[in-house]
Amino acid sequence: MKKISPRVIERSLIYIRTLDQLLKEKQEFISSKKLAASTGLSDVNVRKDISNFARVGRPRIGYDVKKLKKLLEDFILCSNVINIVLFGVGNLGTAILKYPGFRREKLRIVAAFDKNRKKIDKTINEVKVYPVSKAAEIVKKKHAAIGILAVPAVYSQDVADLMVKVGLKGILNFSPVALNVPGKVPVKNIDFSIEFLSLFCLACRVK
Amino acid sequence: MKKISPRVIERSLIYIRTLDQLLKEKQEFISSKKLAASTGLSDVNVRKDISNFARVGRPRIGYDVKKLKKLLEDFILCSNVINIVLFGVGNLGTAILKYPGFRREKLRIVAAFDKNRKKIDKTINEVKVYPVSKAAEIVKKKHAAIGILAVPAVYSQDVADLMVKVGLKGILNFSPVALNVPGKVPVKNIDFSIEFLSLFCLACRVK
DNA sequence: GCGTGTGAAGGGTTTCACAGCA
DNA sequence: TGCTGTGAAACCCTTCACACGC
Numbered sequence: 001m002k003k004i005s006p007r008v009i010e011r012s013l014i015y016i017r018t019l020d021q022l023l024k025e026k027q028e029f030i031s032s033k034k035l036a037a038s039t040g041l042s043d044v045n046v047r048k049d050i051s052n053f054a055r056v057g058r059p060r061i062g063y064d065v066k067k068l069k070k071l072l073e074d075f076i077l078c079s080n081v082i083n084i085v086l087f088g089v090g091n092l093g094t095a096i097l098k099y100p101g102f103r104r105e106k107l108r109i110v111a112a113f114d115k116n117r118k119k120i121d122k123t124i125n126e127v128k129v130y131p132v133s134k135a136a137e138i139v140k141k142k143h144a145a146i147g148i149l150a151v152p153a154v155y156s157q158d159v160a161d162l163m164v165k166v167g168l169k170g171i172l173n174f175s176p177v178a179l180n181v182p183g184k185v186p187v188k189n190i191d192f193s194i195e196f197l198s199l200f201c202l203a204c205r206v207k
Numbered sequence: 208m209k210k211i212s213p214r215v216i217e218r219s220l221i222y223i224r225t226l227d228q229l230l231k232e233k234q235e236f237i238s239s240k241k242l243a244a245s246t247g248l249s250d251v252n253v254r255k256d257i258s259n260f261a262r263v264g265r266p267r268i269g270y271d272v273k274k275l276k277k278l279l280e281d282f283i284l285c286s287n288v289i290n291i292v293l294f295g296v297g298n299l300g301t302a303i304l305k306y307p308g309f310r311r312e313k314l315r316i317v318a319a320f321d322k323n324r325k326k327i328d329k330t331i332n333e334v335k336v337y338p339v340s341k342a343a344e345i346v347k348k349k350h351a352a353i354g355i356l357a358v359p360a361v362y363s364q365d366v367a368d369l370m371v372k373v374g375l376k377g378i379l380n381f382s383p384v385a386l387n388v389p390g391k392v393p394v395k396n397i398d399f400s401i402e403f404l405s406l407f408c409l410a411c412r413v414k
Numbered sequence: 415g416c417g418t419g420t421g422a423a424g425g426g427t428t429t430c431a432c433a434g435c436a
Numbered sequence: 437t438g439c440t441g442t443g444a445a446a447c448c449c450t451t452c453a454c455a456c457g458c
Contacts, residue, residue: 009408013401057440095302101383170410176308186409194220202393203377264418266457
């Protein structure tokens with residue numbers, strides 16, 4: 001079996017999102033060109049990506065939306081449901097708990113942790129907040145795979161250590177700090193500050 | 208003058224962040240190896256990136272933290288302050304307004320817009336909320352360059368159109384929808400759903 | 415020896431050009 | 437003609453290997 005690069009994975013997820021949308025609009029077929037346009041990529045790029053998985057396009061017609069979606073999902077999303085836990089129920093954490101964009105059938109936040117006693121035992125958007133000391137137990141019980149790190153920067157390394165220790169397999173890091181974790185645990189960093197700055201640099205260079 | 212690739216820009220911003228931290232810790236010098244470790248990159252990569260701008264490292268000593276920071280900032284951050292406006296003061300928008308990670312000296316959210324009358328004229332973290340109809344006026348008056356899009360998905364294309372129309376030069380898009388905007392306006396997408404899924408795929412493949 | 419700077423090599427990704435098919 | 441699929445080329449980026457300076 002072919003190995004698939006992270007970039008192809010990320011783009012495929014965007015395709016899936018767009019295909020979802022098309023399905024809702026009852027569109028049956030889509031060309032690589034149109035799919036490309038709705039994702040900001042080139043049409044050849046789209047075709048190359050898809051050809052990683054199979055040959056399913058039909059000349060003159062394009063791709064069967066439903067089939068293509070299933071194909072991509074089968075290849076990319078190994079599991080049915082991804083269980084997620086959240087560390088840090090501050091502004092950002094709360095916003096994430098309430099984020100409406102999750103594909104509920106695939107992504108489920110199953111627990112949240114905070115050290116502030118006032119927040120513990122609260123329930124936000126059906127997710128219960130536990131004390132951090134219960135992390136090991138809950139992660140195991142709920143079969144959580146991924147952790148969101150949304151605690152203040154000073155604590156983020158400590159919490160990251162804990163996340164690795166309790167067996168989480170990936171970390172989505174929202175704190176503006178580079179984490180030091182074992183190489184086998186992938187980390188995705190989202191630092192709003194850096195996103196803005198790099199966007200601005202791009203904007204400058206376009207002018 | 209050399210052209211600088213987006214990746215180098217993004218990494219340089221991470222270097223700047225780390226250098227900031229080092230400055231606070233009163234460290235005067237740093238080697239490429241240590242800088243690399245704190246950012247998860249290879250030391251050669253760091254040296255190559257820096258050599259894009261100038262030759263400032265000193266054998267056996269490393270880089271002067273203060274000088275390097277200034278060098279990078281001068282090359283990368285063309286302007287002193289980036290003025291930002293926010294569209295959509297929901298959970299996510301509010302969390303962004305309160306996000307503590309911004310480098311206040313560089314990034315400033317100068318106004319927020321919402322269509323909900325209850326939110327208008329409120330002030331969150333010193334940022335005032337205006338009705339969307341005032342966007343053109345305020346963007347011009349406050350010299351905003353970048354817009355954050357944090358409205359519900361159904362409105363995001365409309366608001367994106369508006370953002371382009373009022374002259375914003377870049378969009379940070381938090382809605383899980385691909386935006387259709389002129390090529391000269393760069394867009395950065397942050398779709399939490401896709402971040403999780405791709406992280407999970409990475410985590411699966413590591414095992 | 416330690417650490418920077420850099421040409422060359424290697425690897426990966428995107429684009430080009432075109433074959434094939436309806 | 438319109439669209440997919442794909443080898444080849446071009447491009448970009450990272451890593452290697454090593455010269456040089458302290």
